[in-house]
Amino acid sequence: MPETVTLLIEPVPADARDVDLASTLREVDAAAPALRVGELSTQRGDGVFETLAVIDGHAQETGPHLDRLRNSAVICELPEPNLAQWRAAIDRAVASLPDRGQWALKLVLSRGVEHGPAPTAWLHASRAADFSAVRERGVAVVTLDRGYAHDAAEHAPWLLLGAKTLSYATNMAALREARRRGADDTIFVSSDGYVMEGPTSSVILRHGDVFSTPAPSGAILHGTTQQSLFEHLAATGRATEYRDIPIAELGTADALWLVSSVRLAVGVTRLDGASVSYDAAETREFNDYLLSPRD
Numbered sequence: 001m002p003e004t005v006t007l008l009i010e011p012v013p014a015d016a017r018d019v020d021l022a023s024t025l026r027e028v029d030a031a032a033p034a035l036r037v038g039e040l041s042t043q044r045g046d047g048v049f050e051t052l053a054v055i056d057g058h059a060q061e062t063g064p065h066l067d068r069l070r071n072s073a074v075i076c077e078l079p080e081p082n083l084a085q086w087r088a089a090i091d092r093a094v095a096s097l098p099d100r101g102q103w104a105l106k107l108v109l110s111r112g113v114e115h116g117p118a119p120t121a122w123l124h125a126s127r128a129a130d131f132s133a134v135r136e137r138g139v140a141v142v143t144l145d146r147g148y149a150h151d152a153a154e155h156a157p158w159l160l161l162g163a164k165t166l167s168y169a170t171n172m173a174a175l176r177e178a179r180r181r182g183a184d185d186t187i188f189v190s191s192d193g194y195v196m197e198g199p200t201s202s203v204i205l206r207h208g209d210v211f212s213t214p215a216p217s218g219a220i221l222h223g224t225t226q227q228s229l230f231e232h233l234a235a236t237g238r239a240t241e242y243r244d245i246p247i248a249e250l251g252t253a254d255a256l257w258l259v260s261s262v263r264l265a266v267g268v269t270r271l272d273g274a275s276v277s278y279d280a281a282e283t284r285e286f287n288d289y290l291l292s293p294r295d
């Protein structure tokens, strides 16, 4: 069984019917050259992506990830993806992976080659890092200013906030800054004083019995893991809410988590150097749910 699977995808229009989808997918060796130097994804980060987990042979939350891929494409004015084609690519990749273990499956839709006629698309699956220890131990976090107001998406749509674009250099810079400050991760805050998200995760707070997360105003990515966990919390009788969350509430929360598709839920144990109460059993319950097959 392979450790990676890479498929080049020849995008077909969103409304194409009666296409032999299998013939639009070509498996390639991940170590062999596959992209042209004129690719706008590599030159400008001009494209969108999704990362979803495959757990013991099950692709998690495929529908929500594909819906977000389409939404990101719309925000970036890329051709709308044909979701049946992407589903076929995911199914093919999953079928060739071992049926035990955790995998990160990345979907990329790029604007393509400069002056080229069509977008470029591919899927790459590789073994996920082992996050079991950090899920138990939690993370130390610092808050960092993201440099714009929490409602920036409304007046500056060209920032493409709310789209999962390939331009993650600033997110990676924020993680390096966190490490320089002796922490593991970051919670971005807006210039007008609200909690936003992590560079690769959504933020969930608990005050008493109520779980909250920043309202998906378009300035942050609406996380598939957060939505799935909120469904689970609601189904098990717990209160959840979306709202604008002032930064000060991070300090008064009874518990804080960062959640994302592959690392899943990690508890925050320190915030800007101060300790945060952390319930390992509650985090374990979240991860038991998140590790179960979800659609």
Ligand code: PLP
Residues within 6 Å of the ligand: 051, 197, 198, 199, 200, 201, 202, 221, 222, 223, 224, 225, 226, 259, 260, 261, 262
């Ligand atoms: N916010 C940002 C900026 C992200 O990059 C991610 C995931 O990579 C998330 C939130 C969490 O999204 P999801 O739960 O769908 O992985």
